[in-house]
Amino acid sequence: MNWIDLVSLLRIALHAMVPITLTAVGEIVGETAGLFNIGLEGILLISAFAGALSAEAGGPVVGLLVGMGVGAVIGLVFAVINTYWKGTQMITGIGINLFAMGLVAFGLIQLGAPGFHAVPRAAQVIKWKTAMGAMSPIILIALVMPFLIHWFIKRTRAGLILKAAGEMPEAADVAGINVNRVRLLAATFGAALAGLGGAYMSVAWIGSVTKDLSAGRGFIALATVVFSGLNPLLALLGGFIFGFFQGLAEWVKTLPSKPIPSQFVSMLPYIVTLLVVSGAIGRVRFPKALGEPYKRE
């Protein structure tokens, strides 16, 4: 492996990090408030599709914004079901994932190209020419966002309210906090970040939509959240680790001599996720009321 390879590997890893980190940081906000959304995979997929379509209609920025908006809407549906209607969060998430798998596959067929839809270059976010090669500006957002969220949760009053809603909703309620509204806002914001990550995949990174574009990234982001123990800065690190191994898998596939069958290379990110998560558990503590709907007595 020479120097140029290492740089290109790092570049792929940084690009692959973005959706995982953004999704994980969004999920951290939601989980801090007590909502556990396993529908992230579906949000990534739908917003990638919606982002690609709207980028072709109105340009890359519109695409990213629509991706965020679509993510927020799904997050809002999830949050309403699981706050005001006291739903079962796991099942809502599974429903979102199933729905997304159907919707995107259906939409791709309607576009006339079953299974694959390329986003024209004009509709993609422009990449910056840097010393390392073409870099997407969205990487900056993914690098800054964890610090912003960390500051928000640890240093602001609103962040404290967020934690109260997740740790002890009864006490928060007595203190005059509307627990359900806090959770609703948190989950919607988190899903909007996942939506940005999804739109990034189609509009700014891969440049196409397939029906398994998300490829388990939503769940890898969940694993990142577990790894980080709800610390956004560790989520950035975790996102980079998982992004690195995805990048490594992509990079090994491009090698002219095929050292390992490509199927095994494709397994690598998932195996690494399993290993990292099995190693990380034990010291992690989650909010007490995570996954429980808040019922006023």
Added chain:
Amino acid sequence: MSEQAGPTQSRLLRGVHRTVTGLHPALESMLAALIGLLVGAALMYMWGFNPWRAYWALLRGAYGGSYEWASTLARATPLILTALTFSVCVRAGMFNIGAEGQMFMGAMAAICVALFKMPPGIHLIVGLLFALIAGAAWSIVPAVLKITRGVSEVISTIMFNWIARWLALYIAIFILVDPSRAEKTLTIPVSARFPILVRGTDFSYSFFLAVFAALVLYFVLWHTTMGYEVRAAGLNPTAARYGGIRNKRTMIVSFLLGGITAGLAGATVVMGMPPSYAAFGGGAFPELTNIGFDGMAVAMVGRNHPIGIIVASVLFGGLNAGGRVMQFYGSNPVPLEMVRIVMGAIVLAMSIPELIRLFPAIKSQGERLVAALRRHGRPASKEGSA
């Protein structure tokens, strides 16, 4: 009028009242299915299809005659088995999303029987054994990771699904590949196939295997000590532990049972689905993909009860069978993927407890009905006691 009503009539009405409350879960499942179909209709309308005609095609393609029923039940077969996987673990208090991967492993293991010859019947049983061992082996690792390292089964089973998918692709392309046709695996020999039940359809005896598995699981869960322990651990793990139930054992047992049924689901597809009797690695397994995920929807609509699952599988098998007719229906061809959208919407609706209460109109009607029934019931019972 209620005062004049004889004791027979009021007893009848009380019976109706009890039946209505007893049917409450079934009614909610039906309401969720209705919501799912409405969401699907709205999306079809948005995309310029005629939802009414599409659903008519779907209905006729699913339940329009004996051929259609056979097709529906054939598609219900693997769904029953993967739904059992999900529901056993839900009963034990866990979310096992790994049916998809365990099913892939089961299917690959079942195809291994094409490598050797055996008398008919025994060959089939050996294939099923292979499949259930492979499914159980694939599901035991997430269970062990959960027990020893505390890894959430939601994350580990999904990772295992992806690993299984790539491993199955590798096996299908490099190990069990058909030498004459590289896009598919070896074909299961006739001696290891499920016999066809209705001539000219793809409905085979594998359906009875699925129903048998559901009945066995019903017996195990509700009529054995082990099943009682599994359910107790699912309802309240802390209380179960105080009651002397070893939660780790119930986790292993429920994952093993789930892995076995998921592995069998893979076997029923490759050994009981004409015409191919093989898996197509070249097309990334169109026959197998999503059976595990659809099974979760079946389990939820079936209220995680083996008998409910059999009923729900007829609905979802019908969606899959009818969807295949719908996508070729004249001027209004709606892609098969619409079926999965409907399933997702059904699951979303199922996640809302007390779904009926969200509809004030239905609720007030229901309350009025219950109140009316109570009014009819009460004086009679007083008369009876007097």
